[in-house]
Amino acid sequence: MNNQPYFIIDFDSTFTKVEGLDELANIALAGNANQEKIVGEIRKLTEMGMNGEISFSEALSRRIDLLKANRSHIDKLIDFLHTKVSNSFQRNEKFLREYADNIFIVSGGFKEFIVPIVTAMGLKEENVYANDFKFDNEGNIIGVNEDNVLAHEKGKVKLLSSLKLDGDVYAIGDGYTDYELRASGLANRFYAFTENVEREKVVAKADHVVPSLDEFLYLNKLPRSQSYPKSRIKVLLLENVHPVAVESFKFEGFDVEFHKGAMDEDELAEKIKGVSILGLRSKTNVTKKVLENADKLMIIGAFCIGTNQVDLKTSTEKGIAVFNAPYSNTRSVVELAVGEMIMLIRNVFSKSIGMHAGKWDKSANNSFEVRGKKLGLIGYGHIGTQLSVIGEALGMEVYFYDIVDKMPIGNAKKCRSLDEVLKVADVVSMHIDGRKDNTNIFGKREFELMKKGVIFLNLARGHVVDVPALVEAIKEGKVAGAGVDVFPYEPKTNNEEFINELRGLPNVILTPHIGGSTEEAQEGIGHYVPERLLEFMNNGSTTGSVNFPELQLPLLKNSHRLLHIHKNVPGILAKINNIFAKHAININGQYLKTNEKIGYVIMDVEKGYTDEFIQEIKDIEETIKFRMLY
Numbered sequence: 328m329n330n331q332p333y334f335i336i337d338f339d340s341t342f343t344k345v346e347g348l349d350e351l352a353n354i355a356l357a358g359n360a361n362q363e364k365i366v367g368e369i370r371k372l373t374e375m376g377m378n379g380e381i382s383f384s385e386a387l388s389r390r391i392d393l394l395k396a397n398r399s400h401i402d403k404l405i406d407f408l409h410t411k412v413s414n415s416f417q418r419n420e421k422f423l424r425e426y427a428d429n430i431f432i433v434s435g436g437f438k439e440f441i442v443p444i445v446t447a448m449g450l451k452e453e454n455v456y457a458n459d460f461k462f463d464n465e466g467n468i469i470g471v472n473e474d475n476v477l478a479h480e481k482g483k484v485k486l487l488s489s490l491k492l493d494g495d496v497y498a499i500g501d502g503y504t505d506y507e508l509r510a511s512g513l514a515n516r517f518y519a520f521t522e523n524v525e526r527e528k529v530v531a532k533a534d535h536v537v538p539s540l541d542e543f544l545y546l547n548k549l550p551r552s553q554s555y556p557k558s559r560i561k562v563l564l565l566e567n568v569h570p571v572a573v574e575s576f577k578f579e580g581f582d583v584e585f586h587k588g589a590m591d592e593d594e595l596a597e598k599i600k601g602v603s604i605l606g607l608r609s610k611t612n613v614t615k616k617v618l619e620n621a622d623k624l625m626i627i628g629a630f631c632i633g634t635n636q637v638d639l640k641t642s643t644e645k646g647i648a649v650f651n652a653p654y655s656n657t658r659s660v661v662e663l664a665v666g667e668m669i670m671l672i673r674n675v676f677s678k679s680i681g682m683h684a685g686k687w688d689k690s691a692n693n694s695f696e697v698r699g700k701k702l703g704l705i706g707y708g709h710i711g712t713q714l715s716v717i718g719e720a721l722g723m724e725v726y727f728y729d730i731v732d733k734m735p736i737g738n739a740k741k742c743r744s745l746d747e748v749l750k751v752a753d754v755v756s757m758h759i760d761g762r763k764d765n766t767n768i769f770g771k772r773e774f775e776l777m778k779k780g781v782i783f784l785n786l787a788r789g790h791v792v793d794v795p796a797l798v799e800a801i802k803e804g805k806v807a808g809a810g811v812d813v814f815p816y817e818p819k820t821n822n823e824e825f826i827n828e829l830r831g832l833p834n835v836i837l838t839p840h841i842g843g844s845t846e847e848a849q850e851g852i853g854h855y856v857p858e859r860l861l862e863f864m865n866n867g868s869t870t871g872s873v874n875f876p877e878l879q880l881p882l883l884k885n886s887h888r889l890l891h892i893h894k895n896v897p898g899i900l901a902k903i904n905n906i907f908a909k910h911a912i913n914i915n916g917q918y919l920k921t922n923e924k925i926g927y928v929i930m931d932v933e934k935g936y937t938d939e940f941i942q943e944i945k946d947i948e949e950t951i952k953f954r955m956l957y
C-alpha cells in the first residue's frame with residue numbers, strides 16, 4: 328500500500344493475549360508434578376527479558392532449556408492461540424487483511440506457532456519474522472536456530488534494519504525490545520500496547536500508549552471497527568458486580584474501573600467525572616449532586632431490580648438512560664422468603680440458637696405447618712406472584728394487595744385494600760418497590776391490624792417499614808417471628824458494623840440484604856445488564872430502560888445513526904426535519920418515541936453530511952443529548 332506507513336507488530340501479549348512460550352510450557356508439562364514451579368520460572372524469565380532485566384538471548388535459551396516440548400504440543404498450542412487473539416485484533420481483522428502488505432510481525436517468539444495464527448487473520452507468511460525451533464528426529468524441541476538474527480541480543484533491531492523499509496515505520500508492542508526499534512531510529516514511533524499487559528518501563532518510553540488496536544487505528548485515522556475507540560470510554564462498576572459483567576465491558580475494549588464496595592455521595596460525586604457508563608447495585612445512591620457532576624454519563628445500569636437508589640427524574644432530564652435487571656434475582660428472593668417463613672412459623676431459628684448454647688427444648692408448642700395458613704402478599708409484582716405460586720404449592724391460601732389491579736395467579740385472592748390482607752394473613756410478606764411514597768408505609772397502625780402471632784417478612788426495602796414499630800410489635804408478641812433482609816441504613820461494605828434496633832430480638836432472622844445474592848442470580852444479572860447497556864451504546868436501542876422511551880432498533884447498515892434526546896415539547900421533529908430538508912440529506916430510517924419528559928429520535932442517514940448540519944441539529948434549543956454511531 329503506497330504512502331502508508333509500515334506497521335511492525337509484536338506477537339506475544341500483543342497480537343495474542345498470552346505469551347506463546349509460557350503456554351507451550353503449560354501444555355508440555357501438563358501432569359508433571361513440578362509443572363507450576365517450572366512454568367513459574369519460565370514466566371519469570373519472560374518477564375525479565377521483556378523488562379530488559381536480562382538479555383533477550385539469555386531469557387530465550389534459559390526458557391527453552393526448561394521446556395520439555397515436542398511438535399504435538401505445538402499443535403495443541405496453535406489450537407489454543409486461535410482462541411487467544413487479542414480482542415481488538417479480532418475486532419479489526421478487516422484492517423489486518425486490507426493492510427497486510429504493510430504489516431510485519433516481528434517477534435522473539437517462534438514461527439511454528441505464530442504463522443498459523445496471523446495468517447488466519449489475513450497477514451502474510453512472508454511478512455512474519457520470528458525465531459525457529461530446532462527439533463531432534465523424534466520431533467522434540469532441542470533448541471533455537473542460532474542462525475536466526477532474532478535469537479540474539481537486539482535481534483529485532485538488526486532484523487528491521489535488514490528489511491530496509493522505505494517510509495514511515497510504526498512499532499506496536501508490549502515489550503522493551505519493541506521500544507528498541509524506536510530507540511534505534513529505525514521506527515519513527517513506538518506505541519506501547521497495553522490491552523493485555525502494561526509494563527511501566529515500556530510505557531514510560533512510548534510515544535503513545537494504546538490500550539487497544541482501535542486506539543492505534545484512531546490515532547492514525549485508519550479504518551477500524553470502532554468509530555470512537557471504546558478504550559476512551561470510562562466504565563465505573565461498583566458493589567462487586569459479577570465478573571462476567573466486568574469481562575463483557577473489557578471484551579469490547581472499554582476502560583473499566585471496578586470497586587468491590589459502594590460509594591457515598593461525596594465519593595461518587597468526585598469519581599463520576601469523566602465516566603460514561605455507571606454500574607451499581609442497591610447501595611449506591613445516585614443523587615442530584617452526583618448527577619450534576621456527571622459530565623459524560625450516558626447510562627446507569629442497576630445490577631439489581633430496584634432503581635429507587637437512582638434519582639430517575641434528574642437522570643431523565645439529563646438524558647441519562649437507566650436500565651435494571653427486572654427478573655434475574657426474583658426466584659432467589661422468593662426461595663429465601665419461603666425458607667424463612669417455614670423456619671419462623673416452626674420456631675426453628677430460636678431453637679437452633681438455644682441448641683448452640685446447649686439448650687435441648689423438644690416441644691411442639693408454637694410450632695406450626697405452613698400448610699393451610701393464609702399468606703398475605705403486599706405487592707403482587709414479579710416477586711409477589713412467584714411467591715404466590717410457591718405458597719399455593721405448599722398448601723397455603725394466598726391473599727394479595729397491590730396498588731395496581733393485578734390478575735390473581737391460581738387461586739390467589741385479590742384484596743381491595745391493604746387492611747383486608749392484614750386482617751386475615753398468618754404470614755405477611757412485603758414485596759412492594761422502594762419508591763419514596765412507600766416510605767414507612769408499614770407502621771404501628773398496620774401492625775395493630777394484624778392477627779396475633781403473625782409472621783412478618785420484609786425482603787423488599789428497609790425504608791418501607793417503620794423499624795421501631797416492628798420492634799414494638801415483636802416485643803408485644805403481636806409478631807411471633809420476623810425475617811428482615813433490608814434496612815433503612817445498610818453498611819456500605821462488609822467491614823462496617825451493622826447497627827439496628829432489631830439486633831438481639833427472639834425469633835428474628837436478620838440477613839445482610841442477600842435476597843438476590845445467589846450465584847445464579849448474580850451471574851444472570853451479570854449477563855443481562857451489560858447486554859442492555861451495550862445494545863444502547865452500540866445500537867441506540869432502549870429496550871428495558873426504566874426511564875427512557877423504549878425503542879428496539881434494527882442493526883445499523885450502510886448508514887450513520889444519529890441519536891437525539893430532547894425535551895418532550897411539540898414541534899421538535901419538525902425542527903429536525905427542516906434541518907434535513909435544508910441540507911438535502913437523505914434519511915434511510917427514522918424512529919421516534921416519547922415519554923412524558925423526553926423524546927428520543929433516531930435517524931439513519933446517508934454518509935454525505937456536513938459538520939454544519941450536525942451542529943444545527945445539536946443547536947436545537949430543546950436538545951438534551953446528541954450522539955452519533957457509524
Ligand SMILES: NC(=O)C1=CN([C@@H]2O[C@H](COP(=O)(O)OP(=O)(O)OC[C@H]3O[C@@H](n4cnc5c(N)ncnc54)[C@H](O)[C@@H]3O)[C@@H](O)[C@H]2O)C=CC1
Nearest residue numbers: 632633706707708709710729730731759760786787842843
Ligand atoms: N432483598 C433483596 O435482595 C431484593 C429486594 N428486591 C425488592 O423487591 C421489590 C419488588 O420486586 P419485584 O416484585 O420484582 O418488583 P415489581 O415492580 O415487579 O413489583 C412491585 C409491585 O409492588 C406494587 N406496589 C408498589 N407500591 C405498593 C404499595 N404501596 N402497596 C401495594 N403494592 C404496591 C407495584 O404496583 C408492583 O406490582 C424491588 O423493587 C426491590 O426493592 C428485589 C430483589 C432483591
Ligand SMILES: O=C(O)C(=O)COP(=O)(O)O
Nearest residue numbers: 608609610631632633843
Ligand atoms: O435487586 C434488588 O433490588 C435488590 O435489592 C438486590 O440488591 P443487591 O444487588 O443485592 O444490592
